[in-house]
Amino acid sequence: MGATKTAHFTGKQNSIATLAKALGHPARVAIVEYLIKVDACICGDIVNELPLAQPTVSQHLKELKNAGLIKGSIEGNAICYCIDERAIEKLQTYFGSISTKLTTRKNNCC
Amino acid sequence: MGATKTAHFTGKQNSIATLAKALGHPARVAIVEYLIKVDACICGDIVNELPLAQPTVSQHLKELKNAGLIKGSIEGNAICYCIDERAIEKLQTYFGSISTKLTTRKNNCC
DNA sequence: AATCTATATCGTAATATTGCAATATTAAAA
């Protein structure tokens, strides 16, 4: 054992878990925040922004990309990364709807 | 190596990462969704709702609790779990603010 | 007190993640 039993959960649950997992590391949160802060696609720079070695950053970027949180396109010599808005929108919608459900609920026992 | 370098990131980045990580597993997403669906504190039941063995569920509950996503209080023989709204609110605020920044940005190159 | 019920903890195997040095790749620059 040791592998997540994805097959037993719904597609949406797995999809949210995948996005959340990608943001489950401060370095990846920092990358996403940086991409938003500079308000542009970034070619280069990202490694210099983080307190981690280049291969480690490259790995984190790959994970963010696999999860669908960022997009990367080759721009000559460098690679241009930017946020994939659809992922952020998914998360925002998800937590927004949960939040709404919580504020309008009747039972508030704890 | 193998341990996350939390010390190199901001408190907020670590805090978001902790919450996201807790939701980075479909079973824990399912638990949170169930607690919201039943609109109440739940004593028992959770194990029966999930396709995982009791010790596994117990472990997932512990992680959600450590991350601050759920609260648990002893209710006689059983334990009563419910959502900690503050955590959901944090996530909602965070992704809401990111989403806003994305829609109002100028550069949209990708 | 003995038993039942609900949950936690321990121990452990399988697998995944984190981090980096070394190396590869690829395109621009000289």
Place this chain on the structure above:
DNA sequence: TTTTAATATTGCAATATTACGATATAGATT
């Protein structure tokens, strides 16, 4: 074409996560 710059990949060690059987714990029921 050699060199430089940016990024990816490989390989590996350290650590964390996932899952569950066995067992412990603690309150309720009999």
